[in-house]
Amino acid sequence: MTVEATQIAATRIAQAGVEAVDAVATLAELTALETTLLGKKSELSMARRSLGSLEPDQRREAGAAFNATREALGAAIEARRSELAAAEHRASMEAEALDLTRFIGPVNRGHVHPVTATRERLEDIFIGLGFEVAEGPDLETDWFNFGALNIPPHHPARGMHDTFHLDLGGPGDYVLRTHTSPVQIRHMRAVTAERGGPPIYAIMPGRVYRNERTDATHLAALHQLEGLVIDRDITLGHLAGTIDTFIKTYFGTEFETRFRPSYFPFTEPSAEVDMRTAGGDWLEIGGCGMVHPTVLRNGGIDPEMWSGFAFGFGIDRLAKMRHDVPDIREFVANDVRFLSQF
Ligand code: DAH
Numbered sequence: 001m002t003v004e005a006t007q008i009a010a011t012r013i014a015q016a017g018v019e020a021v022d023a024v025a026t027l028a029e030l031t032a033l034e035t036t037l038l039g040k041k042s043e044l045s046m047a048r049r050s051l052g053s054l055e056p057d058q059r060r061e062a063g064a065a066f067n068a069t070r071e072a073l074g075a076a077i078e079a080r081r082s083e084l085a086a087a088e089h090r091a092s093m094e095a096e097a098l099d100l101t102r103f104i105g106p107v108n109r110g111h112v113h114p115v116t117a118t119r120e121r122l123e124d125i126f127i128g129l130g131f132e133v134a135e136g137p138d139l140e141t142d143w144f145n146f147g148a149l150n151i152p153p154h155h156p157a158r159g160m161h162d163t164f165h166l167d168l169g170g171p172g173d174y175v176l177r178t179h180t181s182p183v184q185i186r187h188m189r190a191v192t193a194e195r196g197g198p199p200i201y202a203i204m205p206g207r208v209y210r211n212e213r214t215d216a217t218h219l220a221a222l223h224q225l226e227g228l229v230i231d232r233d234i235t236l237g238h239l240a241g242t243i244d245t246f247i248k249t250y251f252g253t254e255f256e257t258r259f260r261p262s263y264f265p266f267t268e269p270s271a272e273v274d275m276r277t278a279g280g281d282w283l284e285i286g287g288c289g290m291v292h293p294t295v296l297r298n299g300g301i302d303p304e305m306w307s308g309f310a311f312g313f314g315i316d317r318l319a320k321m322r323h324d325v326p327d328i329r330e331f332v333a334n335d336v337r338f339l340s341q342f
């Protein structure tokens with residue numbers, strides 16, 4: 001090997017290498033090529049190793065030529081690497097680009113169930129009248145659902161309620177509440193414990209359960225809105241005025257109410273509330289009355305000092321009337337064609 005021959009070889013390796021580097025199309029290919037050109041088994045490394053047979057002076061000169069080749073190849077590889085990296089970045093940005101001007105059609109959004117919307121509307125009306133909203137459990141003890149409300153065991157009024165008894169505790173200990181009236185007791189006790197007693201102006205909405213057949217006007221799981229007012233010198237007039245105000249706010253000022261004497265164990269006197277529909281018929285919408293002294297006592301309130309009224313309405317039934325729904329079971333059929341009308 002002569003110095004001249006090694007210089008020629010160095011130049012040829014450099015030219016061929018730079019051409020190969022320029023021809024590479026991806027970063028992965030470039031990395032593989034880098035090993036081929038500069039690795040231990042590359043032509044360049046092999047040629048370098050053969051310099052051992054030259055005189056020291058010649059070896060230095062020939063070595064310089066190979067070093068120049070190595071540098072030229074290294075520079076070409078780095079230049080190509082940044083070109084390819086930029087191109088790949090550009091391609092991925094283009095592939096992931098979002099067209100923010102593209103029109104997307106209307107999205108179908110759900111909304112609250114009409115019975116929930118009715119409940120919220122009723123709550124708003126009473127909150128506007130200065131009432132607070134209280135709640136109680138769906139699963140009740142026999143005492144809260146009946147006993148505390150002046151309906152002791154074997155009382156004939158129990159026949160008015162088709163009760164779901166639960167297989168829990170002793171026989172008859174627990175029921176699915178048949179009305180929201182037990183929340184009256186819970187709320188009176190809570191108010192007495194938390195703020196020493198009345199005045200109370202509260203509504204208690206919630207789900208109740210009846211073990212009976214459903215039809216166009218009855219559901220086995222329905223919603224009630226209970227009302228309770230306890231203060232000094234509360235009269236039947238306050239009761240009638242409150243209910244009339246509530247009906248006129250919810251249905252419209254042209255809707256009249258009337259009170260028919262009735263019986264509930266937890267109120268005395270008791271009445272049923274009718275309202276006159278657009279068609280002119282009177283329709284029953286709930287019960288009400290002056291809170292029975294026994295019920296006040298069970299709520300921890302002294303009936304000598306305080307008096308009050310209570311009422312209970314069916315929320316589903318109010319929604320049915322307000323929206324002219326012919327069959328109350330539509331509310332639980334979950335047919336979007338029905339629900340989307342609201
Ligand atoms: N709890 C009764 C029912 O579900 C409705 C009712 C009547 C509630 C009179 C009251 C009331 O608060 O005073 O049939």
